[in-house]
Amino acid sequence: MKKEIVIDMSEVETRAALLEEGKVVEFFFERSTESRLAGSIYKGMVENVLPGIQSAFVNIGLEKNAFLFIGDMLLEEKRTRKKIEELVKPGQELIVQVAKEPMGTKGPRVSTKISLPGRFVVLIPGIDVVGASHRISSAEERERLKNLVEEVRPQRMGIIIRTAAEGKSKEEIEEDINQLTRLWTRIQRKADIIAAPSPLYEEQSLLYTLVRDVVNEEVVAIWINSYFGYQKLRDFVGSVIPLLEERVKLFESRENIFDHFSLSQEINKALSRKVWLKSGGYLVFDRTEAMTVVDVNTGKFIGKKDIQETILKTNLEAAEEIARQVRLRDIGGIILIDFIDMGKREHRRQVVKSLEESLACDRTRCTVVEMSELGLVEMTRKRVKKGLDSFLRESCSCCQGDGRVLSLETVGVSLLRKLEEICRTTASTTIGFFVGQELGSYLEEKGRVFIEKLEKIYRKNILWRVDPTLSGRWYTIAGVGEEEEVKEKVEKVV
Numbered sequence: 001m002k003k004e005i006v007i008d009m010s011e012v013e014t015r016a017a018l019l020e021e022g023k024v025v026e027f028f029f030e031r032s033t034e035s036r037l038a039g040s041i042y043k044g045m046v047e048n049v050l051p052g053i054q055s056a057f058v059n060i061g062l063e064k065n066a067f068l069f070i071g072d073m074l075l076e077e078k079r080t081r082k083k084i085e086e087l088v089k090p091g092q093e094l095i096v097q098v099a100k101e102p103m104g105t106k107g108p109r110v111s112t113k114i115s116l117p118g119r120f121v122v123l124i125p126g127i128d129v130v131g132a133s134h135r136i137s138s139a140e141e142r143e144r145l146k147n148l149v150e151e152v153r154p155q156r157m158g159i160i161i162r163t164a165a166e167g168k169s170k171e172e173i174e175e176d177i178n179q180l181t182r183l184w185t186r187i188q189r190k191a192d193i194i195a196a197p198s199p200l201y202e203e204q205s206l207l208y209t210l211v212r213d214v215v216n217e218e219v220v221a222i223w224i225n226s227y228f229g230y231q232k233l234r235d236f237v238g239s240v241i242p243l244l245e246e247r248v249k250l251f252e253s254r255e256n257i258f259d260h261f262s263l264s265q266e267i268n269k270a271l272s273r274k275v276w277l278k279s280g281g282y283l284v285f286d287r288t289e290a291m292t293v294v295d296v297n298t299g300k301f302i303g304k305k306d307i308q309e310t311i312l313k314t315n316l317e318a319a320e321e322i323a324r325q326v327r328l329r330d331i332g333g334i335i336l337i338d339f340i341d342m343g344k345r346e347h348r349r350q351v352v353k354s355l356e357e358s359l360a361c362d363r364t365r366c367t368v369v370e371m372s373e374l375g376l377v378e379m380t381r382k383r384v385k386k387g388l389d390s391f392l393r394e395s396c397s398c399c400q401g402d403g404r405v406l407s408l409e410t411v412g413v414s415l416l417r418k419l420e421e422i423c424r425t426t427a428s429t430t431i432g433f434f435v436g437q438e439l440g441s442y443l444e445e446k447g448r449v450f451i452e453k454l455e456k457i458y459r460k461n462i463l464w465r466v467d468p469t470l471s472g473r474w475y476t477i478a479g480v481g482e483e484e485e486v487k488e489k490v491e492k493v494v
Contacts, residue, residue, distance in 0.1 A: 061197035064107030124158035323358030332383025438472035
């Protein structure tokens, strides 16, 4: 499969995109104002232990304490005690690694099962196991690599063989293991001399992790628009995969590199709720607290044969696009897909198989459950960091993240009811308030009569003005008091 990587590097942000056969499938972001926590290792201190949920909160020096679940703890062999309160105590120091980035109101999730990824293997100190990536297709090759690793791995060091190790020699694998072992030794020495909470190891820069985790022989070109980054990237690639050093290319045009490769518009599409399919069908992505729901619709596609063939074609196209979109949007957790109902069991099997095959290229672990009679497919995708939507967007200040806002009429009535309540409960003579432009237009057209009625009934002066700094449908009470005092406040806005 032909792959390309496009990197837009600036002082404030580095962003990158992975293209497969000309289609973008993954975005990567690194901002100078934000640190990448997933993979970083800390010396932390247990703040409190919660036996009821078998978890503990660990202070690792961040704004929010990290969450440690008993299932994420590395237990000694043959140990029978499995209660959190028997394993850790408040004030105890632990070496932990961030497994999941902070999300929403939650702090990071951490683990005492440390894993250090290299180019060909992942080192897991403290356990005695050798495993291999399921993406290594040949059983013979997996067995060769496992035997090779058994010969060179240090004692009490677990090794997971990565896909990139396929076809590599004993010397290459051994050097990778030795580098990671030396890194773990440095981390342990640092932990011995510093107090908790403190960082012990920070995940490498985006450029480095791209080379380590993404770049392989299938990558035909790596485009970057920074000369400094170009030199650094060539050095990285040259030291890790010398044969690919010449594939690093400097993008010298004055045009924005993401615009040149049509990636800016792909970001906008990936943030959209609706995704159109080539056939005329479309997908709708909706996010809830617990899961992401994807709805498949035929849309404008009516087909040329019978309805079952039309539905099958739409669902097959949707399965392929959904696999791309979950990577592109970096959607994690539970994903529920509502395919169009299919009457034939064979058609349902085809669609699930297509989804699984399309997900095979995803570097993040996915699990797909068989389709139900109603056309529903459940799948899970490991969540490590914020998805694209959470990284680039935040909740709307008007609708509080609901995606819908109160109608202008509803907001206007709410304001008028608020005014009536103030008139009814205050002894002061004057009420003043500011409104946004939209709400001001509503009051001019529909609310003025009601305001005049309030003034007459309650014998109050009601003063208001449009404040251009306010959002269109917002209002704020400027003051309640004597006329001169309130008038002065209201007239401050020009």
